[in-house]
Amino acid sequence: MERRIILPGEKIAEGRLSAPNTYYDGAVTYAAVIGMVDDEGRYIPLENRYRPAVGDVVVGMVTDVRHAGYEVELNLPHGGFIPTRDVRLTLQLGDFVICRVKMVNEVGDVDLGEVRRLPKGKIIEFPSAKVPRLIGKKSSMIGLLKDYTGGDIMVGNNGYVWMSEKSDMPLLLKAIAMIERKAHKSGLTDEIANFLRSQVGDKPRTPAGGEPQEGMEPEVGQGESGEETGYGSGQSESESSGDNYGQQ
Amino acid sequence: MASSESKVPLIIDGRRTDGRDMEDLRALRVEVGVIPEADGSAYIEWGGNKIVCGVYGPRECIPRHGASPYHALIKCRYMMSPFASLEEHSRSGPSRRSTELSKVIREVFENLIIAEKFPNTQIDVYIDVLQADGGTRTASVTVAAVALANAGIPMKDMVSAVAVGKAGGMLALDLNKIEDNFGQSDMPLAISHRDKRLLLVQMDGLLTREEVATILEMAERGCDKVHEVQADALKRFYQKGEGETFKW
Numbered sequence: 374m375e376r377r378i379i380l381p382g383e384k385i386a387e388g389r390l391s392a393p394n395t396y397y398d399g400a401v402t403y404a405a406v407i408g409m410v411d412d413e414g415r416y417i418p419l420e421n422r423y424r425p426a427v428g429d430v431v432v433g434m435v436t437d438v439r440h441a442g443y444e445v446e447l448n449l450p451h452g453g454f455i456p457t458r459d460v461r462l463t464l465q466l467g468d469f470v471i472c473r474v475k476m477v478n479e480v481g482d483v484d485l486g487e488v489r490r491l492p493k494g495k496i497i498e499f500p501s502a503k504v505p506r507l508i509g510k511k512s513s514m515i516g517l518l519k520d521y522t523g524g525d526i527m528v529g530n531n532g533y534v535w536m537s538e539k540s541d542m543p544l545l546l547k548a549i550a551m552i553e554r555k556a557h558k559s560g561l562t563d564e565i566a567n568f569l570r571s572q573v574g575d576k577p578r579t580p581a582g583g584e585p586q587e588g589m590e591p592e593v594g595q596g597e598s599g600e601e602t603g604y605g606s607g608q609s610e611s612e613s614s615g616d617n618y619g620q621q
Numbered sequence: 622m623a624s625s626e627s628k629v630p631l632i633i634d635g636r637r638t639d640g641r642d643m644e645d646l647r648a649l650r651v652e653v654g655v656i657p658e659a660d661g662s663a664y665i666e667w668g669g670n671k672i673v674c675g676v677y678g679p680r681e682c683i684p685r686h687g688a689s690p691y692h693a694l695i696k697c698r699y700m701m702s703p704f705a706s707l708e709e710h711s712r713s714g715p716s717r718r719s720t721e722l723s724k725v726i727r728e729v730f731e732n733l734i735i736a737e738k739f740p741n742t743q744i745d746v747y748i749d750v751l752q753a754d755g756g757t758r759t760a761s762v763t764v765a766a767v768a769l770a771n772a773g774i775p776m777k778d779m780v781s782a783v784a785v786g787k788a789g790g791m792l793a794l795d796l797n798k799i800e801d802n803f804g805q806s807d808m809p810l811a812i813s814h815r816d817k818r819l820l821l822v823q824m825d826g827l828l829t830r831e832e833v834a835t836i837l838e839m840a841e842r843g844c845d846k847v848h849e850v851q852a853d854a855l856k857r858f859y860q861k862g863e864g865e866t867f868k869w
Contacts, residue, residue, distance in 0.1 A: 378856045381770055382778035382815045396735060396777050403815070405735060405775035407855060419859050420661075420773025422679060424738060450681050450742040480690050480740040502773065557859065 376409045376557070378419070385416045394418040406502075409557060419557060423448060423501035423531045425483050429474040432529030434496060435464050445470060445485060448498065448531045453483035460488045469496055469535055471527050491527060493538045499549065501532035503556040507549065513562055518548060521569035544572055629803040631789035638799050639668075644839060646783070646795045646846055651764065651854035653771050661772025663854070665764035668797055669754025674764045676772040679742035693739035697727035697746040699761055706753040706798070722758050729762050729782075729811050729820040735775040744774060755798035756784045762811045762821065767851050771858070780820055781847035782811035785836040787828065792835055794843045808833070810840040814848050817841060 379385070383404050385395060390402040395416065397403075408418040425431070425447070433453060437444035442456040443464050455464070455472065464470065468490055475486040499507060508515050508528055518526055524540020536545055548565055555561055631638060641647070647668030656662035659675035682688035699722040700714075730746065746769070748761045759782035766780045786796045788804030801807050806826030813820055828836070 378859055380779050380852055380855060381776040382813070394775060396775065398777075403777070405777070406773045407770050407859065418773070420771065422660075422739070422773055422775075450679050450739070481742075500773075 376411050378407065379404050379410055379416075380407055381405055385410065386414060390416075392416060393424075394421050418502045420500065421502040425449065425453075425474050425477050425481070425531070427474050427477060429530040430471065431474060431485070431531040432469070432471050432491075432496060432527055432533040432535050433531070435466055435468045435470060438464065438466055445472070447483065447529075448501070448533055449481070449483065451482060453485045455485045455488055459486050462488065462490060464488075464490065469494065471529065471535065491535050492525075494524075494536050495538070495542065496533050496535050497546070497549070499528070499532045499534050499553060500556075501530065503553060504528060504530060504532060506556045506561065507534070507552050509562055514552065514565065517562065517566055517569065518545060521573050522548070541573075544569070547572075629799070631800055631804060632791055637788070637793060637797075639797060643791055644794045644842070646843060647797065649847065649850050651767055651850055653767060653854050653858035659768075659772075661768045661770070661774070663764045663767035663771060665760050665767075667756065667760045667763070668795075669752060670750070670757055670760045671752040672748060672750050672757065672760050672764050674749075674761070674768040675747045676745065676765070676768045676774065677747075678744040678772075679739035679774070680745070682741060682743045688741045688743070690740050692736035693734070694743040695727055695731050695734060695736065695746065696743050697723045697730065697748070697765075699723045699726055699748045699750070699758075701750040701753060701757070704752075705750045722761070725758065725821055725823065726761055726765060729780060730765065730769065732818070732820050733766075733776045733778055733780060733813065734769065735777060738775065753798070755796055755801040756809070758782070758821075758823075759784050759809050759811065763847055763851060767854060770855055778813040778815045778818075779848060779851065780811050780813050781844040781851060782809065782821060783840055783843035783847055784809040785839050785843070787826065787832065792832060792839065794839050806832075808836055808840075810837070810844075812841060812844045814844070 381404055384401055385404055386402045389397050394406045395402050396405040404416060406418050406421050408416050410416050431447050433445040433447040435443050436446045436452065442454055445453045445455060447453045471489050471491055472485040473487040474483055476484040515526055522540040522545040524537035527535040536542060548569060551568060552565060650666045652664045654662060655664040655673060656675045659677055661676040662674060664673045679693045682694060699719050701719060746765050748765060750757050762780060762782035769776060783794060784796050784807055785792060785794050786800065786804050786807035788796060788800035793800060796804060796807055806828050808824045809821060810819060811821035
């Protein structure tokens with residue numbers, strides 16, 4: 374499939390196209406960030422700034438404990454807030470959490486719900502525009518990484534990736550860096566599979582006897598619902614954040 | 622006019638001091654992603670100019686009372702290094718000149734960045750001139766546009782800039798330092814790529830109406846050439862995907 378890189382201000386389509394990271398001037402829709410256009414005219418951003426939308430799954434770290442709730446660092450200018458009245462668990466400074474965006478107001482303040490604490494591990498930053506690629510079609514990429522590195526991984530729409538301390542972190546970091554570099558190429562899942570096989574050997578290291586995860590349900594953050602699709606897939610673009618930057 | 626020409630001959634046998642034709646640009650090279658820690662960055666070498674630009678944000682607005690709930694603030698800081706050119710800039714830090722340049726560059730991007738989507742934040746554009754050879758403001762606008770595209774900040778359009786002036790009694794594109802200092806007139810222009818809006822117009826010296834009309838045409842052609850270099854730099858950066866980062 375032929376893909377063309379387009380710059381901000383280049384035309385994508387006549388008329389209004391409601392996709393994130395586009396700009397509509399009343400007659401024509403333009404790209405607002407650098408991206409790619411494929412044969413079918415589908416526009417895929419290569420860079421963007423994460424803008425939270427209700428329903429997004431986000432990974433973050435608790436940065437402040439207050440009477441009314443917890444402040445969470447989310448790779449955003451202001452951070453999110455977990456109101457105490459909505460959660461039962463007690464969090465501490467520095468805890469890693471995965472939650473769902475409950476509300477975003479006009480000035481971008483984020484309220485979070487469905488909070489789960491994540492076990493010991495590490496959080497790294499990943500470009501939010503490339504998150505669909507890290508998850509893969511029906512979370513195939515995540516599954517692959519889990520199998521070969523032996524630990525759990527959680528990916529938030531905000532671009533934060535949590536990885537369990539049980540996983541083979543050096544290998545996992547290498548693989549994630551590779552996905553980030555080659556996010557715009559097709560056949561990436563196979564390439565990563567080959568890479569992991571060359572490092573680990575043929576046998577996937579399945580985690581020994583299930584992950585102890587404080588009542589965590591798998592549907593959140595792992596893209597198991599299959600709604601997040603890769604760049605290369607024929608499916609529709611991830612439902613992710615926001616409307617287009619049109620004139621109101 | 623005759624007296625200034627007699628001192629420094631700027632045009633000999635129809636060629637300029639550096640051997641260029643009247644409508645030739647100096648050697649131009651742009652690199653993307655030169656500062657890994659920045660959200661977006663770019664580096665430009667344009668003739669003897671060497672300029673690096675880093676973009677950060679949207680991030681929390683400091684001081685907080687300056688924030689706007691309606692849009693992101695765009696903050697631009699142009700700085701010339703103390704070693705950037707032979708004379709005059711013996712000390713860096715804010716000066717009359719750099720304050721002016723920061724303002725005019727900021728205003729170019731206030732017209733392009735879709736800031737309404739990031740309330741209560743600021744976007745920082747840092748421009749450092751490492752070496753100066755005339756036309757740093759146009760080179761700064763050119764490199765900052767690339768850095769902003771690399772940062773994934775939504776923009777309505779790309780912008781390129783070039784100076785046209787009168788040296789040795791003739792109109793010349795992309796003045797160098799000698800032509801700027803000893804020529805009759807200098808007119809830096811920044812033109813958006815798609816809709817050809819003039820986002821920066823300044824003028825030193827005197828020009829007739831007819832000369833200005835010709836200058837606008839020359840600048841438009843010059844900006845198209847500059848845009849090609851910008852686009853090529855971004856495309857190279859996003860196509861290679863093998864992770865070779867820029868080496869100084």
